[in-house]
Amino acid sequence: MTATSVRPVRDDGDVVVPRRRPWRWVGSVAAALVVGSVAVSFLTNPNYRWDVVAGYLFDPRILDGLFTTLRLTVVSMLIAAALGLLLAVMRLSDSRLIRGAAGVYVWLFRGTPVLVQLILWYNLAILVPTVGFGIPFGGPTLWSADTNALITPWTAAILGLALNEAAYLGEIIRSGIISVDRGQSEAANALGLGRVDTFRRIVLPQALRVIVPPASNEAIGLLKYSSVVSVIALPDLLYSGQLIYARTYETIPVLIVVCIWYLVIVSLLTALESRLERRLGAGFRSTVGDEGPRNGRWARWLRPNR
Amino acid sequence: MAATQPLVQLRGIRKRFGSHEVLHGVDLDVHAGEVLCLIGASGSGKSTLLRCINHLERPNAGRVLVGGELIGYAERDGRLHELPERRIRAQRAGIGMVFQHFNLFPHMTVLENVIEAPMRVRGYSRSTAVATALDLLGRVGMAAKVDAYPRHLSGGQQQRAAIARGLAMRPQLMLFDEPTSALDPELVGEVLDVMRDLAAQGMTMIVVTHEMGFAREVASQVAFMTDGRIVEQGTPGAVLGNPTHERTRSFLSKVL
Numbered sequence: 001m002t003a004t005s006v007r008p009v010r011d012d013g014d015v016v017v018p019r020r021r022p023w024r025w026v027g028s029v030a031a032a033l034v035v036g037s038v039a040v041s042f043l044t045n046p047n048y049r050w051d052v053v054a055g056y057l058f059d060p061r062i063l064d065g066l067f068t069t070l071r072l073t074v075v076s077m078l079i080a081a082a083l084g085l086l087l088a089v090m091r092l093s094d095s096r097l098i099r100g101a102a103g104v105y106v107w108l109f110r111g112t113p114v115l116v117q118l119i120l121w122y123n124l125a126i127l128v129p130t131v132g133f134g135i136p137f138g139g140p141t142l143w144s145a146d147t148n149a150l151i152t153p154w155t156a157a158i159l160g161l162a163l164n165e166a167a168y169l170g171e172i173i174r175s176g177i178i179s180v181d182r183g184q185s186e187a188a189n190a191l192g193l194g195r196v197d198t199f200r201r202i203v204l205p206q207a208l209r210v211i212v213p214p215a216s217n218e219a220i221g222l223l224k225y226s227s228v229v230s231v232i233a234l235p236d237l238l239y240s241g242q243l244i245y246a247r248t249y250e251t252i253p254v255l256i257v258v259c260i261w262y263l264v265i266v267s268l269l270t271a272l273e274s275r276l277e278r279r280l281g282a283g284f285r286s287t288v289g290d291e292g293p294r295n296g297r298w299a300r301w302l303r304p305n306r
Numbered sequence: 307m308a309a310t311q312p313l314v315q316l317r318g319i320r321k322r323f324g325s326h327e328v329l330h331g332v333d334l335d336v337h338a339g340e341v342l343c344l345i346g347a348s349g350s351g352k353s354t355l356l357r358c359i360n361h362l363e364r365p366n367a368g369r370v371l372v373g374g375e376l377i378g379y380a381e382r383d384g385r386l387h388e389l390p391e392r393r394i395r396a397q398r399a400g401i402g403m404v405f406q407h408f409n410l411f412p413h414m415t416v417l418e419n420v421i422e423a424p425m426r427v428r429g430y431s432r433s434t435a436v437a438t439a440l441d442l443l444g445r446v447g448m449a450a451k452v453d454a455y456p457r458h459l460s461g462g463q464q465q466r467a468a469i470a471r472g473l474a475m476r477p478q479l480m481l482f483d484e485p486t487s488a489l490d491p492e493l494v495g496e497v498l499d500v501m502r503d504l505a506a507q508g509m510t511m512i513v514v515t516h517e518m519g520f521a522r523e524v525a526s527q528v529a530f531m532t533d534g535r536i537v538e539q540g541t542p543g544a545v546l547g548n549p550t551h552e553r554t555r556s557f558l559s560k561v562l
Contacts, residue, residue, distance in 0.1 A: 187409035190360055191423035191475060192399030194391060201422065205413045283413045283455035 052253035056244065057260065065240025066261050072157055072236060073223045079162035080222075081215075084169030091174050102170070109167035115228050118160035122232045124151050153234040157226075165222055172214045176207035209280045216273040220266050237261055311374060313338040313479060313510050314359065319368035321354055328354050330534040331368065336527070338478075341511045343521035343542075346531035347557060352514040355531070356481050359512065360401045361394055372401060373478060399427050402472030406484040408464040410456040416443065416467045417452040420474045428475065435474070442470040446500045462493030466500050473504075480504070482513040518562055522546050530554045 008016045042048060056062055090102035109117070120127075125147040132144025180203050188198040230239035237258055245254040312335035321329040328351045336342045344352045357363040359370055361378040370377040377397055379386040389397075410419050420443065421435035430438075443452055446466040456464050465485055472480060482501065486494040498520050505511060505524050515521060521528050521542055528545040530538040530553070538551045546562075549555045 181409075183405060183407055183409040184411065186362060187403075187405060187411070188423075189395075190362060190398055190401075190403040191471070192395045192427040193423060194395055197426050201426070202411055206411075280413075283415070283457055 047252060048256065049250065049253040052250050053256050053260075056250075056254055056257045059244070059257075061235075061240050061244060062237070062257055062261070065235055065237040066265075068235060068240075069223065069226055069237040070265065072161065072226045072229065072234075073219070076158055076161040076165055076226070077219055077222060079158070080165035080169050083162070083166035084173050087166060087170030088173035088177060091170070092177060106167045106170060109164050110171075114160060114164045114225065115231065117164055118156060118228060118232055121159045122151060122153070122156040124156070153229070153232045156232055157229040157234050161222065161226055161229075165218065168218055169215060172218065173207070173211055176209075176211035177203060179210045180206045205280070209277075209284065212273065212276055212280060216269065216276075220269055223265060223269070224262060310337065312336055313340075313373060314512070315369075315371040316355070316359070317369045317371075319355065319358055319365045319370065321351075321358060321363060321365050327366075328534050329358070329365070332531075332534070332536055334529065334536065334539075336479075336510060336512060338510050339508045340526040341505045341513065341524055342527045342529060343525040344512065344514045344529050344531060345516070345518070345521060345557075350531040351534040352531050353483050356483050356512060356514050359479075359481060360398050360403055362403075372397070395427065399423070399475050400478050402475060402477035402480040404465070404468050404472055404480065404482045404485050406487050408456070408461070408468045408488075410464055410468055410471070412456050415453050415455055416448060416459070419456070419467060420471045423471070424474050439470070439474055442473050443467070445503070446470045447496070460493055461489045462496045465489065465497045469497075469500055469504070479510045479512070482511065482515070484514050484516065486515070486517060516561065518546060518558075530557065532557070 008018070010016060087102045087105060090098045091106075093099050093102075128147055130144050131147050131150065132141050134141035134143070184202055184206065185198050188202045193202070227236060227238040229236050230242060233239070235243065241254045241258040245251045248254075314334070314336040316332055316334040319329050319332040320327065328349075332351075332355055334342075334355075344355065346352050354363055358365045359372065359377070361370070364378065375397065378389055378394060380389055381387075410416075411422070414422065417436065417439055420439035421430075421432070424430045424435040424438065425432060440449070440452065443449055446469055448463060448466050448470060451459060451463060451467070456467070459467065469480075469485075485501070486497050489497065494517070498517060501511070501513070501520070502524055513520075513525075523542075525542045527539060528542045529536045530545055530549070530551070532553045538545055538549060538554045545554065546558065549558060
């Protein structure tokens with residue numbers, strides 16, 4: 001073994017002595033100490049009760065709660081996406097009234113806590129005892145129902161989460177739409193494409209590249225903050241766990257089970273997002289070194305092999 | 307020739323942005339098969355005039371007629387009724403446009419860029435649209451790049467693909483808005499070659515350009531614009547070789 005086989009050698013045969021990096025060593029040792037002590041605590045502290053965790057991981061009540069959380073997230077997100085798109089288009093309208101209406105919506109739903117909105121929706125019957133539709137301002141009613149019968153914990157939860165989320169998604173979608181160069185819709189118009197085709201085929205696919213990363217963030221956020229529905233007694237993942245430990249006092253192990261499931265779902269969503277971003281990135285990658293879409297630092301950090 | 311009606315007739319076109327009027331009543335005739343080069347300094351209104359022809363800009367006064375048809379409006383009982391979007395789209399579909407910055411759709415391949423409008427607007431089947439597109443892309447020298455995304459092409463290749471995209475609609479008129487101004491100098495020639503071929507095949511073209519060599523060689527007419535007016539118009543030899551207007555002379559002395 002000669003010295004040159006150990007040290008980096010450049011193509012011209014010159015030996016390169018690396019710079020010393022003492023702080024990197026200090027940092028590595030500190031990180032190892034922290035990770036190690038947490039791992040030791042996980043493995044040796046009997047209060048984690050890993051046997052109890054294993055016992056509850058696939059408990060039917062927990063799994064029911066998990067599916068409620070998933071349904072709640074998916075349904076709220078779909079409604080919020082449709083409503084958010086409408087809000088975004090309204091905010092880009094030429095009519096001051098339409099712009100204003102969307103602005104007031106965003107102001108109202110983004111400006112009040114979602115917890116308060118949930119409780120308000122759940123108690124809607126106090127404000128309006130019956131709901132229905134018909135000809136407004138004294139015309140005949142075509143359909144009506146008792147509010148109390150309509151507002152279950154489930155509908156109140158969907159209303160609260162979806163209407164709140166729509167305000168955030170609306171702003172995200174709007175920023176995506178205005179990020180697309182004006183020349184794109186001009187070129188489409190010059191070719192004779194109509195407004196709908198121009199939006200659907202030309203503007204939206206490009207806007208989605210900008211929309212998907214923050215919208216995925218919102219989906220992950222929604223998944224977790226949907227746990228506030230426990231205040232209106234809807235048995236989602238967290239509330240199902242709370243119901244169990246309220247009787248058995250196995251608080252920590254049950255909460256660990258709940259966290260494990262949240263982590264599993266968030267990991268799946270993150271993987272899904274990476275795939276989606278990769279597909280939308282077609283045409284935006286450089287030929288050399290496929291780095292994927294270049295839309296923001298955090299999107300790159302999420303990517304599997306950097 | 308003189309008896310036939312011009313393909314493009316502009317009458318008293320005025321356009322203002324806010325209180326600033328950029329076109330002060332422009333008249334222009336272009337006959338079928340002619341190539342008109344619009345020259346003039348930046349801000350003289352050339353691009354705005356071009357964009358009025360396919361109604362990307364609405365004139366504040368005047369009439370645009372292409373093939374005898376009033377663009378953007380229907381005139382009835384002494385009033386101009388705005389046409390429904392569908393009719394304006396049909397009018398635009400017959401007028402190709404090429405932009406300074408190409409404006410290819412970056413999320414589509416070259417082929418997808420070219421077949422998009424023929425399929426959606428003309429209702430051609432995919433196979434018909436693809437056959438036409440491949441033929442046109444071959445004619446502009448892009449046969450090898452049909453599956454490439456615009457980002458991976460040079461500026462000259464992108465502009466040639468954009469020309470093929472415009473031609474795919476079988477337009478009766480092509481508008482070029484400074485098609486070589488965003489190109490590296492060594493790529494200008496390949497785009498001008500494609501435009502020269504197009505002119506030789508009899509396409510009616512209106513070209514906003516700073517390429518005096520191209521204008522001299524290819525144009526049937528050259529119009530010089532300054533401050534929102536056409537002040538001098540005629541054959542390339544007359545306008546470029548022997549300008550009568552003082553503004554034309556001073557402009558040409560700077561660019562030639």
